[in-house]
Amino acid sequence: MSSTASRTNTFGVVPPRPALSLDHLGFAIAVLIGVALFAAPFATYRATRIASGEARLLIEALPIAMAAALVLVALGVAIGAVLVRDPLSRLGSAVIGLAVLLPSLGLSAGYLTPADNTFARVSPSLGFWLLSLAFSLLAVDALARMRLGPYGRLTALAVGVSALALLLLSGIWDDLSILREYYTRADSFWREARQHLLLASGSMAAACLLGVPLGIVSHRLRTLRIAVMQGLSIVQTVPSIALFGLLMAPLGAIAASVPLAAALGIKGIGAAPAFIALFLYALLPIVANTIAGLSQVPSAVVDAARGMGMSARQRLVDVEMPLALPVILAGIRIVLVQNFGLATVAALIGGGGFGTFVFQGIGQTAIDLVLLGAIPTVALSFAASIVLDALVDLSKGTPA
Amino acid sequence: MIEIDRLTKRYGATLVVDDVSFAVEEGTLAVVVGTSGAGKSTLLRMINRLVEPSAGRVLIDGEDTRAIPEDELRHRIGYVIQGYGLFPHRNVADNIATVPRLLRWDSKKVAQRVEELLDLFQLEPAEFAHKFPHELSGGQQQRVGVARALAARPALLLMDEPFGALDAVIRSKAQDDLLAIQRRLGTTIVLVTHDMNEAFRLGDRIAVMDQARLLQYATPAELLMRPADDFVERLVGSAERPFRLLSLIRVQEALEPGHAEGEPIAASESLHDALSRLLWTGRKALPVADASGALIGQVSVGGILQRGRPLP
Ligand SMILES: Nc1ncnc2c1ncn2[C@@H]1O[C@H](COP(=O)(O)OP(=O)(O)OP(=O)(O)O)[C@@H](O)[C@H]1O
Numbered sequence: 001m002s003s004t005a006s007r008t009n010t011f012g013v014v015p016p017r018p019a020l021s022l023d024h025l026g027f028a029i030a031v032l033i034g035v036a037l038f039a040a041p042f043a044t045y046r047a048t049r050i051a052s053g054e055a056r057l058l059i060e061a062l063p064i065a066m067a068a069a070l071v072l073v074a075l076g077v078a079i080g081a082v083l084v085r086d087p088l089s090r091l092g093s094a095v096i097g098l099a100v101l102l103p104s105l106g107l108s109a110g111y112l113t114p115a116d117n118t119f120a121r122v123s124p125s126l127g128f129w130l131l132s133l134a135f136s137l138l139a140v141d142a143l144a145r146m147r148l149g150p151y152g153r154l155t156a157l158a159v160g161v162s163a164l165a166l167l168l169l170s171g172i173w174d175d176l177s178i179l180r181e182y183y184t185r186a187d188s189f190w191r192e193a194r195q196h197l198l199l200a201s202g203s204m205a206a207a208c209l210l211g212v213p214l215g216i217v218s219h220r221l222r223t224l225r226i227a228v229m230q231g232l233s234i235v236q237t238v239p240s241i242a243l244f245g246l247l248m249a250p251l252g253a254i255a256a257s258v259p260l261a262a263a264l265g266i267k268g269i270g271a272a273p274a275f276i277a278l279f280l281y282a283l284l285p286i287v288a289n290t291i292a293g294l295s296q297v298p299s300a301v302v303d304a305a306r307g308m309g310m311s312a313r314q315r316l317v318d319v320e321m322p323l324a325l326p327v328i329l330a331g332i333r334i335v336l337v338q339n340f341g342l343a344t345v346a347a348l349i350g351g352g353g354f355g356t357f358v359f360q361g362i363g364q365t366a367i368d369l370v371l372l373g374a375i376p377t378v379a380l381s382f383a384a385s386i387v388l389d390a391l392v393d394l395s396k397g398t399p400a
Numbered sequence: 401m402i403e404i405d406r407l408t409k410r411y412g413a414t415l416v417v418d419d420v421s422f423a424v425e426e427g428t429l430a431v432v433v434g435t436s437g438a439g440k441s442t443l444l445r446m447i448n449r450l451v452e453p454s455a456g457r458v459l460i461d462g463e464d465t466r467a468i469p470e471d472e473l474r475h476r477i478g479y480v481i482q483g484y485g486l487f488p489h490r491n492v493a494d495n496i497a498t499v500p501r502l503l504r505w506d507s508k509k510v511a512q513r514v515e516e517l518l519d520l521f522q523l524e525p526a527e528f529a530h531k532f533p534h535e536l537s538g539g540q541q542q543r544v545g546v547a548r549a550l551a552a553r554p555a556l557l558l559m560d561e562p563f564g565a566l567d568a569v570i571r572s573k574a575q576d577d578l579l580a581i582q583r584r585l586g587t588t589i590v591l592v593t594h595d596m597n598e599a600f601r602l603g604d605r606i607a608v609m610d611q612a613r614l615l616q617y618a619t620p621a622e623l624l625m626r627p628a629d630d631f632v633e634r635l636v637g638s639a640e641r642p643f644r645l646l647s648l649i650r651v652q653e654a655l656e657p658g659h660a661e662g663e664p665i666a667a668s669e670s671l672h673d674a675l676s677r678l679l680w681t682g683r684k685a686l687p688v689a690d691a692s693g694a695l696i697g698q699v700s701v702g703g704i705l706q707r708g709r710p711l712p
């Protein structure tokens with residue numbers, strides 16, 4: 001009896017996985033949570049926005065009951081991450097963790113700031129960042145294990161964005177340093193946000209408008225393809241700040257000699273060179289992916305289309321482009337994520353965007369201001385990549 | 401009827417198709433066989449002008465194909481290739497509807513035609529119409545490929561190794577189905593293969609190609625009995641010859657008066673089948689039945705053996 005049992009095991013019959021078992025990622029998450037709770041400060045207190053910070057441990061940063069509650073919840077999440085396998089439960093515990101952690105940061109800011117003091121600044125410190133990293137990892141991992149379809153992922157994103165918006169609108173975070181920075185410059189924040197979006201998505205749209213047709217033509221003509229790809233690869237190797245610089249001279253000259261160009265806002269510094277540089281960087285991935293997408297269309301399919309009397313235009317529109325679309329969208333995804341990041345550099349030449357806050361903040365050694373520029377940039381890139389990943393899947397999707 | 405007239409294709413200095421001429425009668429099936437690289441596909445693709453001939457012409461019912469705009473010509477000619485080239489992003493019904501839609505048939509007529517073809521190819525419309533190519537077996541994909549080529553009722557069908565990717569059992573069934581459909585629709589077919597058995601099984605006439613040239617264009621029986629040269633003789637296979645010949649002759653043609661014992665064989669079956677039954681059962685003769693099942697005579701081992709070689 002026992003010999004048959006051991007034999008089935010040696011022949012690779014996997015016994016059903018127990019509901020409780022150790023999990024490597026879960027173990028790492030638990031360690032993160034432990035360090036965050038007991039070995040790292042939760043918040044930083046500064047007397048003024050540029051004063052040096054004083055670390056505050058969790059027990060100092062929150063009323064004792066609140067701190068205890070957060071410790072209990074975090075420990076619960078840590079234990080669950082190690083022992084529980086079911087992704088839905090893991091996601092649930094991560095969400096509960098975040099739901100306690102995020103508002104408590106706002107409470108901590110109110111608790112640490114002396115009444116009527118508008119100079120003091122409270123910002124999240126290592127402990128908070130580690131905790132949110134641990135909870136987010138757990139949530140993202142659980143979502144990945146649930147293998148959500150494109151609509152599921154879009155829904156998850158929408159839920160996340162709404163929760164964040166709710167936190168911001170509720171005012172619970174208003175005492176945090178980064179929101180203090182925001183409130184003193186709300187107007188310019190939204191202006192730069194608009195500028196950032198315009199720069200990044202506008203240059204991407206322009207790159208698609210030129211890049212997709214260029215890719216289509218290059219796919220047909222070998223000589224053009226080689227020339228285009230080599231030219232664009234060279235552009236890609238120029239560092240961004242150097243490219244901005246390189247564009248300043250010719251655009252300045254154009255602005256000086258062509259009054260119409262100057263009237264349209266084209267000058268050596270400002271948005272125009274930034275836009276053009278982003279556009280040039282965006283071109284390579286779009287052209288390359290258009291060519292790659294078209295060349296992976298099976299030749300038998302194109303041959304059959306031709307044999308049935310589809311004209312060149314019909315073949316392109318009805319067969320080749322739909323089959324190349326997932327690859328082209330993957331290129332657009334790369335470009336958009338890259339552009340949201342690169343657009344930050346545009347501020348250096350007066351192009352505006354979130355980079356304005358980053359570089360101002362660096363200049364003033366005001367880390368909160370740097371974060372005010374950096375966090376929205378990262379969030380935008382993250383959201384853009386989720387949305388475009390979903391679109392790629394949808395464009396592949398032959399409904400089963 | 402289609403006439404191939406001194407058709408030639410050159411790529412640079414190399415001749416790929418060299419001065420080939422033959423004609424295919426209305427409603428018959430011509431098979432082009434030959435070794436790999438002989439120029440079979442190129443020849444076939446010159447008929448629908450996927451390849452432009454370097455010289456020569458193709459006449460369809462007397463009309464020079466060069467006088468017809470390319471796309472219009474291809475709408476009128478069905479085309480099936482190895483691998484079928486089904487559109488992976490379109491379901492079975494949309495794949496089949498390709499040419500009718502290019503011809504702007506109204507949507508009701510298209511839907512009707514799709515259903516008709518699915519029925520004809522034994523693909524249950526409710527089950528298959530909305531499946532995508534990757535959800536089909538090889539044999540089902542092959543049937544969809546042929547259905548799509550026949551959708552706009554072309555009078556001419558070109559097939560380039562249409563059964564090449566199928567296993568032996570499915571291939572044999574697909575070949576039978578093709579013959580049945582061809583008889584029913586009266587379509588003229590030019591089919592390329594390098595499988596000699598397939599050529600003998602399907603072809604009313606067989607064109608043998610080697611190194612760009614057409615060596616012989618003849619009925620299967622003629623090819624067996626009077627091969628034009630050594631190459632054709634080797635291709636036909638000397639050892640297989642008597643059996644191939646017997647496969648081409650119906651029992652009807654070797655019918656003798658008299659009565660034999662045993663299970664009757666149908667007059668429409670081949671002498672090859674009859675001989676195999678005789679060998680297996682150890683009898684000297686079999687009774688023969690007509691289509692209605694009535695006994696009409698017998699077929700004997702001696703009678704069959706006389707047919708297994710060229711008649712003097
Ligand atoms: N576009 C082309 N350019 C140059 N040579 C070509 C081209 N197309 C075909 N050939 C050459 O023509 C010859 C005949 O090709 P073809 O495809 O007609 O052969 P085939 O008889 O169909 O062979 P197979 O049985 O392998 O399919 C081959 O040697 C091939 O290399």
Ligand SMILES: [Mg+2]
Nearest residue numbers: 440441442560
């Ligand atoms: Mg071929």
